[in-house]
Amino acid sequence: MVEKRWVLKDKPDKEIVDSLSHTINVSPPIATILAQRGITDFNGAKKFFRPTLDMLHDPFLMKDMDLAVSRIEKAIVNQEKILVYGDYDVDGTTSVALFFTFLNSFYSACDFYIPDRYKEGYGISEAGIEFAAENNFNLIISLDCGIKSVGLVEKARSYGIDFIICDHHRPGDKLPPAIAVLDPKRSDCQYPYKELPGCAIGFKLVQALVLQNPHWYKDPLDFLDLVVVSIASDIVPITGENRVLAYFGLQRLKNSARPGLRALIKLAGIKYKMTITGIVFGMAPRINAAGRISHAKTAVNLLLSESEEEAYHFGEQLDVKNDKRRDFDASITEEALAMIEGNERLKTSKTTVLFKNDWHKGVIGIVASRCIERYHRPTIIMTMSNNKATGSARSVPGFDVYNAIENCSDLLEQFGGHMYAAGLTMDIDKVEAFQKKFEEVVSSSISEELLTPLVNIDSEITFNRITPKFFNVINQMEPFGPENLCPVFLAENISVAGSLRLIKNKHLKFIAQQEGSTNRLEAIGFNLGEYEKRIKNGEKFRMAFSIEENNYMGYQSIQLNIKDIKFD
Structure with a gap:
């Protein structure tokens, strides 16, 4: 596993934190997080925690x-x-x-x-x-x-x-x-x-x-259920007007969504709480699957459905397409990673640019994201479409992949997109020249820091602070998403208190305890199974984590979602 870089955000002015903590009656760690996000007084907190529709612009x-x-x-x-x-x-x-x-x-x-x-x-x-x-x-x-x-x-x-x-x-x-x-x-x-x-x-x-x-x-406002699905799926910042639209859109999605979206919620198995994350991982892949595997008209027909029966009919079609999409995604990702592993130059590059003429065009963007999970660097995955090389680009936090592609535009037929995601088309005989130039452009402008996976930590905390009241305030900071991410905390002197087990041979689950604290908390660490032996042996560690609600068989409890572990 690549070692991650932990960055603890700067502490805001203590007077601001103390004043805010007193004014809105929250603990210092919460006041710290709010101040870091530009919320420094009662009015700012009121707008953040209680958005209103009159905050929408003309x-x-x-x-x-x-x-x-x-x-x-x-x-x-x-x-x-x-x-x-x-x-x-x-x-x-x-x-x-x-x-x-x-x-x-x-x-x-x-x-x-x-x-x-x-x-x-x-x-x-x-x-x-x-x-x-x-x-x-x-x-x-x-x-x-x-x-x-x-x-x-x-x-x-x-x-x-x-x-x-x-x-x-x-x-x-x-x-x-x-x-x-x-x-x-x-x-x-x-x-x-x-x-x-x-x-x-x-x-x-x-x-x-x-x-x-x-x-x-x-x-x-009838349309806010559709708007929040697009805000979540397009990975835009959950700030300003987007935050207001998302806040009220999630309420509409929960209470009065149109039949097509209700069908998707059911098919995605979203039972408890409607969140941006639920849309991103449950609903969005099914809508996207229509255009990835065949034609996106099925997705529009679903969203236009006027009855539950019609909506579920189209929803089941999307579910089948999504299963196919998963199969393509897994097999192409495996091929792409093997290509990198088998080539010494690709392994040590600062970019990944891969082309194979028979890869499925519908999943190349997903495969680019999967490659970044393994090799943390700007990535473009290309395939052949209409006798051209067509690609999807994804980036790492802090690096503008659109600008890098624009600097190679002399080799491209067309391109477009955002800082973190873009699409491009070129003649197949220009792929090799593009690979070389893109590597040069990125290498000259990207820092080593950006090539190391980052865990941004909002605040240090002790387990005794993590109470139902504390979690309730964190909950009210939703909707979470880009530029308003779920807070990540750092706790030190952690050890296992019991129930240590591996799930599917790769995910860690245990009861965590902190030296000097009486509070014991459930913790889960996805893809952190390699730490099992050291934790089992009683080694103490530091832990970066977010706090979430775990729903199991209708029983709700606080759970720590571990982002990373570092041993003392």
Whole structure:
């Protein structure tokens, strides 16, 4: 196992911690964590712990929102045909389900289109434009894609088709010639929050349309169950407006989710608490499986389902596809890791770039993430699609893989994405040159620290502090996700108090005790089985962990989820 780097966050000013602890009646470790997250007074804590819907921004603050609303109003008055176009991942399919449900509730001259991952690739496609032209659509509203589709939007214009683009990816040097481009990452957009996923941009457009036309739809908040699924699945920061949308979206998902999402919750076996993690590991893979294994239209049909029976029918189809996806994922990951292990140069590189023409395109992003779990470095996994090399890139915390790819753009046909995830396409004969250049670019800019797995620790703590009341306050810091992660604590002088066992030969479970503390706590360490002997022998250790609720047969208890162990 690669040794992890532990970094204990800087302690905030003691006066701020003491004042906050007293003002909102929380323990110093909790006040420390809040201060580290920029919450330093009563009002900040109130907004954090008790978000309200009036914290959402006015949608008309977004550049071009007025133009988008005006063009859609004109289309409806003139009975023009409108095509809702979205990508094949969770963000794209939830975006399409959201906007199509809204539009179709009062306007029948509309349809939706999802590109085929294998025949068309990511985003706006030639085939999509041709479909719109052949079927006499006058307006395309693209969601979660389109920001770099300059040529294809020009082509649509030549057919007399207008575009409204709702995207959240980084724009290129030139914006497409659309009627409106809604993207907070535009340099000229003054919208106060920049990190909305594509589905949330669609939600803001619905909000704006309903503000102007209240007779069209009763309540845009109906769509927050879809919005929170996209926020969780697209791994965007759970801060600012995203946190408000996620907070209320989780409530809607728990209490009044649409039939398709209820079916997914049941199939994923989510029984107790609705969390961002539950969406990421339970619901998102099933939605994604549609576009990974065949066509994402099945996922949209699930999300559009109006009855439990229809939803469960589509949900079971996705479950079967997800099982296939798991098989592909496991076998390709095994191949990829064997390629690295068998090549001395690849083993010692600062990047992983692998190509094999028969790998399944639908799982290469997952395989890239699996490789990072073993070799902590920027990774691109490529396969052949439409006689081109197509790849998915993933990064390590703190390193901008999009910028690194952009520095190799002379070898690429197209690319797009975020700091931590991107997609790219190139001619197959350029793969070797790309591997070499990407390694050079990354090697010249990445630090050794970023190449070592990191455990960020919020605060030191003693076991006596970990009480039901303490855990209740931690719980209220949810929803957890990027930039509002579940707090990680450090405790020293730990030993086993009993019940030490290995689960599936790789996971540790035991009762932990701390010297000087009377509190004994259940602890689980996933993939930490190699420490069993030393713990069994009575060696004392330090432990980095988060605190969670363990539900077993309806019985709830506090459990420590161990992130890493270091022996004294």
